[in-house]
Every structure is written in C-alpha cells, then in structure tokens.
Amino acid sequence: MELADLEAAFAPNHSKFHARRVYDSVYAQRSFDPTLIPEPIRDQYKTGALTEAEKYVSADGTVRYLMQLHDGKTVETVFMTEGSRDTICISSQVGCPVDCKFCLTALMGLERNLTAGEIVGQVLHVMQRHNLAPKSRTMNIVMMGQGEPLMNLDNVLKATRILIDQRGIGMGERRICLSTSGLIPKIEELAQATIRPRLAISLNASSEEQRQEIMPITKKWHLADLLETCRKFPLKPKEHIFFEYVLLGGVNDSDADAERVVALLQGLSCKVNLIPLNPGPGIPYQTPTDERVDRFQRIIMKAFHCYVRKPRGRDIYAACGQLKLVQLSSPTALSPTA
Ligand code: SF4
Incomplete structure (x- = not known):
C-alpha cells in the first residue's frame, strides 16, 4: 500500500x-x-510478505532467491554485487506469457501477475538479507526477472512509487529500470506516468524477420513501430533508453547484424547492453565466442555506448534468461547475513 x-x-x-x-x-x-x-x-x-523457499549462491557471489508467495507459487529474485554497485533483479509475474526463444522463463507460460506488495516485498527481503541502504547511490533495481513488466503495468508503477517514496524506502527514481519485450501501447502508457522506471527494450535482432523468429511477439508489435515509439518516448534530463541484445552464436551476432543495429538506433538517445546467451536446458541456441562478442561491441561502439553484460550466476541459473523454477540438488545452506 x-x-x-x-x-x-x-x-x-x-x-x-x-x-x-x-x-x-x-x-x-x-x-x-x-x-x-x-x-x-x-x-x-493480506501482506505482500514473501518467504524465502530456497537460496543459491554462485561462485561469483550472485545470490538467487526462490521466494514463496502466499498462494504457494514461487518467483525468483537475484542479488548481484560488483565493486560498489549492488543490483537487485526482481520478477513482476509468475512465469511469463511472452515466448522469447532464448529464455527459460518462457517455458513456464504465465501463472499470474504479482501484486505491488509482492514486487516491493522482493526488494525488502534482499535489502534485509544483505543490509542494503536504499538511499545510497550504489543500489539499483532492475525489473528483468520473471515476467513482462508492462503486462502488469499498474502494479509495477505502484511498486515504483512505493520504492521511491522518501518517507519510506527512499530509492532514487533513476536507479529503477524495467525491461520490456516491446509492447507498444504499454510503452505509450508508461510514457504518461509521472513517476516511472527507466525504459530498457529487449531488442535481440537486427531485422524484422529475425526478431519475429527469436521473439514471436514482434508479429504483433513490429520492430519499426517499436523504434518509432521509442523515438517519441519523453526522456528526463540525462536519461537514455537501454537496448538489450542477447547474442545468439551464428544467429544474430555477425558484423552485418551489428551494422544493422547501429542503423536501426540512429537518432535515439540510447545505450546498448550486449548479453552473450546464457545457456539452459531446452534452449536451442549457442553462446557466441568471446571474439565475436568483442567484434560486435566494437562496431556498436562507433555509434553508441555499448557494454557487454558479464554473465552472473550462470552456475545457479540466475543469469539473464535463465530464471525458471530450476531446483538444484544442493541449495546453499542459509546464512544469517549473506
Ligand atoms: S525474456 Fe523476458 S519477456 Fe521474454 S519470455 Fe523471458 S521473461 Fe518473458
């Protein structure tokens, strides 16, 4: 509330x-x-309080929590720390109805939306477990866990208002970001909100046809229209749109793909994040080689800031696109303060 x-x-x-x-x-x-x-x-x-059902700790320090909701369903929440930067990756739905072909969560389908309380509850839980101070400039929240946040926009916006309220949690608005597969009418609705997360678009392809194959949702919401909507999105001072690009070896990672991406994004105030595929059972793609990733990044960097997202928590299925109820045989024993 x-x-x-x-x-x-x-x-x-x-x-x-x-x-x-x-x-x-x-x-x-x-x-x-x-x-x-x-x-x-x-x-x-009811309170939005969630209980921790399982906790897995990666060799790189990433922690994946399996959080149980009041109806017995579970979602995943991931805590990553690197240098002075802490990031909490939260879920907005149980499962996801969008059928991205590189994503394990897609295999679950949609079970239900989370309430605003359940979205904020994930953040409160991780803050408590890791003694995080939300008013510090080092804590970030990304809505990139299970679910398509724009299919649960009302609750996502309500959760955002709660997270940034200075009388309560007090996070900076700029430190919250959501990632969408590109639901055009919902992006337009997000643009109207006075308080909202920053926008990241899960792009993943350099042409309409390629995107339709990797992300069938593009058959409904076309790439050209999506980019047009992004061009009209009202950015706040110093704000950029992030474009996320999952690199699939031999599919969308060629030099020609990188050049097409540069052409597609012309005129946008944006940054590009490259995510070499995080493999998983049932995912029909390969992780590209480091050389390929490096070359792709160099081409994009001629036009835009471009970062390669290091795989975090791959060994515990906590990395991007890997969040699905994968139970590991030996969850790490809970420690009083992780
Ligand atoms: S990448 Fe995101 S939108 Fe696509 S299926 Fe996975 S969770 Fe859903």
Missing part, C-alpha cells in the same frame, strides 16, 4: 498518525510488527 491507501484503510476509527507509524515500520525501518495494525484491519488485508 501507498501511504494514502494505508491512511484510508485506517480511517475513520484510527488516526493518520497510526497509519504513518505502520508505514514507517514496514518501509523505512523494515522491522514490521503486525501487532501495530489494529485487529479488524489486520484481518481484512
């Missing part, structure tokens, strides 16, 4: 002050005590 919702739930029998104490304990202190909530109200609402 946002503060105004909580105050409304407490009215008329309980004061705004009382509602604010609860808000403060959940979001600012993160030491929620349910007895603070008067009983009739407590019985009326």
Whole structure:
C-alpha cells in the first residue's frame, strides 16, 4: 500500500498518525510488527510478505532467491554485487506469457501477475538479507526477472512509487529500470506516468524477420513501430533508453547484424547492453565466442555506448534468461547475513 491507501484503510476509527507509524515500520525501518495494525484491519488485508523457499549462491557471489508467495507459487529474485554497485533483479509475474526463444522463463507460460506488495516485498527481503541502504547511490533495481513488466503495468508503477517514496524506502527514481519485450501501447502508457522506471527494450535482432523468429511477439508489435515509439518516448534530463541484445552464436551476432543495429538506433538517445546467451536446458541456441562478442561491441561502439553484460550466476541459473523454477540438488545452506 501507498501511504494514502494505508491512511484510508485506517480511517475513520484510527488516526493518520497510526497509519504513518505502520508505514514507517514496514518501509523505512523494515522491522514490521503486525501487532501495530489494529485487529479488524489486520484481518481484512493480506501482506505482500514473501518467504524465502530456497537460496543459491554462485561462485561469483550472485545470490538467487526462490521466494514463496502466499498462494504457494514461487518467483525468483537475484542479488548481484560488483565493486560498489549492488543490483537487485526482481520478477513482476509468475512465469511469463511472452515466448522469447532464448529464455527459460518462457517455458513456464504465465501463472499470474504479482501484486505491488509482492514486487516491493522482493526488494525488502534482499535489502534485509544483505543490509542494503536504499538511499545510497550504489543500489539499483532492475525489473528483468520473471515476467513482462508492462503486462502488469499498474502494479509495477505502484511498486515504483512505493520504492521511491522518501518517507519510506527512499530509492532514487533513476536507479529503477524495467525491461520490456516491446509492447507498444504499454510503452505509450508508461510514457504518461509521472513517476516511472527507466525504459530498457529487449531488442535481440537486427531485422524484422529475425526478431519475429527469436521473439514471436514482434508479429504483433513490429520492430519499426517499436523504434518509432521509442523515438517519441519523453526522456528526463540525462536519461537514455537501454537496448538489450542477447547474442545468439551464428544467429544474430555477425558484423552485418551489428551494422544493422547501429542503423536501426540512429537518432535515439540510447545505450546498448550486449548479453552473450546464457545457456539452459531446452534452449536451442549457442553462446557466441568471446571474439565475436568483442567484434560486435566494437562496431556498436562507433555509434553508441555499448557494454557487454558479464554473465552472473550462470552456475545457479540466475543469469539473464535463465530464471525458471530450476531446483538444484544442493541449495546453499542459509546464512544469517549473506
Ligand atoms: S525474456 Fe523476458 S519477456 Fe521474454 S519470455 Fe523471458 S521473461 Fe518473458
């Protein structure tokens, strides 16, 4: 709940002050005590609290959490730390209805949307486990876990407002980013929101035909129209759109592909993130060689900032496109503070 919702739930029998104490304990202190909530109200609402069902720690320090929801379903949340930068990758849906051919989550299909509470709950859990300070400039949130965030836009926007509220969690708006497969009407809706995450587009192809093969959703929302929508997207000062490009060996990673990507993105204020495929069971593609990745990056860099996303947590199925309920035989024992 946002503060105004909580105050409304407490009215008329309980004061705004009382509602604010609860808000403060959940979001600012993160030491929620349910007895603070008067009983009739407590019985009326569910909390978005999730419980940690499993935890896997990668050799590179990445931690993948399997979080259990109140109805027994599970989603995955990943914590990555590198240098002074901490990133929490959160899910927005249980499973995903978009059928990207390189992604393990796609094999699950959609089970349901997460509530705003369940989206924020993932962040609160990781913050608590890793003692993270949200007001620091080092903590980032990416909505790139399970799900297509724009198919759950209302809850994603509500969660974003809660995450940045300075009376509560207090994150910087610029530190939250969502990644979409390119749902054009929803990108237009996102553009209207006063408070919103930054936009990343999962591009993954250099032509309409190639994208239709890798991401069948393009049959409905065409690449040319998607880029046109991006050109019209109202950016805030110093804001860029990120384009994510999963490199599939021998499929979309040639020099000609890189040159076509440069041409497609002309005129956009953007940065490009290259993600060499993270392999998984049932995924029909190969990881490209390091030389190929390097060459592709050099071509893009002639026109745009371009980064290669290092694979994080591949050994525990925590890397991009690998989030699916993959149970490993020996989950790492829980430690009091990871
Ligand atoms: S890449 Fe994202 S949008 Fe595509 S199937 Fe996977 S989770 Fe869904």
